[in-house]
Amino acid sequence: MTDPKPDLTIRGVKVFEGLLDAPAQEAMVADLRKVVARAPLFSPMTPYGKPMRVRMTSAGRYGWFSDRKGYRYEPRHPSGVDWPPIPESVLRVWAAVSGTHREPDCCLVNYYTDGAKMGMHQDKDEADFGYPVVSVSLGDEALFRIGNLTRGGKTESVWLRSGDVLVMGDEARLVYHGIDRVKPDTSTLLDGGGRINLTLRVVDP
Template identity: 45%
Template sequence: MPAPVSPPSGFRFLPGFFDRAAQMSLIEAVMATTQSAPFWRPSMPRTGQPLSVKMTNFGPLGWVTDKAKGYRYEPAHPETGAAWPDMPPALLDLWHKVSDYPAPPEACLVNWYGPDSKMGLHIDWDEEATDAAVVSISLGDKARFRIGGPERKGRTSSLVLSSGDVVVLGGDARRCYHGVDRIYPCTSTLLPPEAFPGGGRINLTLRRVTIPAMGT
């Protein structure tokens, strides 16, 4: 049997970083956000195939994708045209504690994984500031997270993420493939069923998009 793959340098796993009360506060912020920036289902470039997750964003920029223009960051919701809501202070505080970066995040992608949702192996590489870590927060049902190396077909390792866990992809890990293999349904009671029919998992991903100006 092959030996387990060690996580790449710069990968940090912070289990239980947010307690139950803090998790509930973040979910309430997501619910408030969807009043002006509702979840929508993006599509893949070229093929137009819908993603299995629904998305929205916090912050001055939001990550979007569609068949016509592909992966990119935009200052407004693609369906409503409204600016994205501000990031909750708890997310900015998290960034300052764990990112080791001299400028604030500009985007927080909010992914809603249903019971059958997945996210294929990918690298977050649509940002200019690729020297900034990607900081990810798990809320709701458990998920199996997979991380490999800089080559798509390289060996990988996996771990189960629970509600309140934080993952930081910095250093070498920032350039490594990662994804979500599966969701474990009904492993959390965090998401209110009236707001999230079918339950699932919310993943918040903080990113710095632009390179900060000198002296900032």
């Protein structure tokens, strides 16, 4: 994983196909099971009063959170415990592709099952958009849609497979993006199927 080069660049979004091989994926999932054991998955409420279909948790100094008060980062899991540290296996991916020596403050863990999807949105709850967002895909394939810096307009899509890594930085840091659907039974990595998406972010300035 030394100085990898992206296989695709779509609207400034860099896609590293298969950056993680099968043993690396399995080791990362084992690390994530430890995270979930300490900070269980939960379904946050949107500011509009609807529960998200994606279950999530976090690791790092902060965890991403949502309720009727809005979207934000919190220093503790809803249960009151501190978020677990970001696993070293995940930090190695950040170090390889982020282009910065600054470590991420948050690793958001999204778990997609049963037709869960993610609508088009921007990642803009962070203080400094000069740092990229790094995304890791594990498990079933997902159709990732890339839009524009403003809502609406033409979009492009790419299938993300288990082991793929994506970087949104520079001019692509604030593009709208989302997950249209997850294709079941396209990976045997996760017991019971489904998809895990990790997004690594720098939160503080």
